[in-house]
Amino acid sequence: MELVTFSLLNGAVYGLLLFMLSSGLTLIFSLMGVLNFAHASLFMLGAYFSWQVGRWIGFVPALVVAPLICGLVGAAIERFGLRQVHRQGHVAEILFTFGLSYVIAELVIMAWGRNPIENRVPAMIDFAAFRLFGTTFPFYKVLMTAISVGMFAFLYLAFKRTRLGLVIQAALTHPQMVSALGHDVPRLFVLVFAIGSALAGLAGVIGGFALMTEPNMAANLGPIVFVVVVVGGLGSISGAFYASMLIGILQTFAVALDYSTLDLLRNFDVTVARASPLYEVLAIKLAQAAPILPYLLLVVMLIVRPRGLLGTRDT
Numbered sequence: 001m002e003l004v005t006f007s008l009l010n011g012a013v014y015g016l017l018l019f020m021l022s023s024g025l026t027l028i029f030s031l032m033g034v035l036n037f038a039h040a041s042l043f044m045l046g047a048y049f050s051w052q053v054g055r056w057i058g059f060v061p062a063l064v065v066a067p068l069i070c071g072l073v074g075a076a077i078e079r080f081g082l083r084q085v086h087r088q089g090h091v092a093e094i095l096f097t098f099g100l101s102y103v104i105a106e107l108v109i110m111a112w113g114r115n116p117i118e119n120r121v122p123a124m125i126d127f128a129a130f131r132l133f134g135t136t137f138p139f140y141k142v143l144m145t146a147i148s149v150g151m152f153a154f155l156y157l158a159f160k161r162t163r164l165g166l167v168i169q170a171a172l173t174h175p176q177m178v179s180a181l182g183h184d185v186p187r188l189f190v191l192v193f194a195i196g197s198a199l200a201g202l203a204g205v206i207g208g209f210a211l212m213t214e215p216n217m218a219a220n221l222g223p224i225v226f227v228v229v230v231v232g233g234l235g236s237i238s239g240a241f242y243a244s245m246l247i248g249i250l251q252t253f254a255v256a257l258d259y260s261t262l263d264l265l266r267n268f269d270v271t272v273a274r275a276s277p278l279y280e281v282l283a284i285k286l287a288q289a290a291p292i293l294p295y296l297l298l299v300v301m302l303i304v305r306p307r308g309l310l311g312t313r314d315t
Helices: 002-032 041-057 060-086 091-113 139-160 162-174 175-180 187-210 215-232 237-256 263-269 286-304
Strands: 128-132 136-137
Touching: 002 041, 002 128, 002 136, 002 215, 002 237, 041 060, 041 091, 041 187, 041 215, 060 091, 060 187, 091 215, 128 139, 128 215, 136 139, 139 162, 139 187, 139 237, 162 175, 162 187, 175 187, 215 237, 215 286, 237 286
Parallel strands: none
Antiparallel strands: 128 136
């Protein structure tokens, strides 16, 4: 019971972290049609900026300042880069953001070095939130959960229930009509990209504690984020939330279960000889296969339901 409970808790926390990171990417794609390959790099910048600002003026100001800086970086990327590249089509956008991710990684190495930084949980949030089965659960994970849920509520209400959100969505499909009504469409797109980048930065502030803050963290997390977005459905905030939770819990349980197919077969009195060509494959532990489970889920989803869980367009 203890294993199941803590696996669910840790899986939910990891899933919510994935949602924090994927929500900004989903927002940008759903409202602008841009698949930003540099999004995970903004998450990495959020982790580094929060660590640096936290050393100067403390964690609480860093929780606000770091996402704002990432939002400004995102606004500059859209205004001075993507806006020019957009005229060349989606392939040019993808290549631009893909190259930008490498540029940001090299800039991070130049500024903070190649080695991981000591991004520890601040003392003000480094305490036990509650005790369960004799084991404590850290408060910073509860804070991560609260921020993730608040982020989901903000995105849903702001872009589904407000006039500004409706205007932004209309600008994607009917920009000329929206412009004729007196709205500055390019400024709206800058705003959307800035908000999405700020959300990635906020995820980096919290996620930097849970993960190792180093120059490769964007490359390590980037593929998982795209799995979440595709499985949830391109452009669906709710789909990204469900996919994040599914992948987070699935991976956490897989890591916790140290069983193989051989162990399962033994329960049915089936023995596979070591000389069998399938022995090595059947001996693979579920914990060893945990890193590839999201990608297997992606392949199955693309075969069974290419639009994802709640998507409205084909991937």
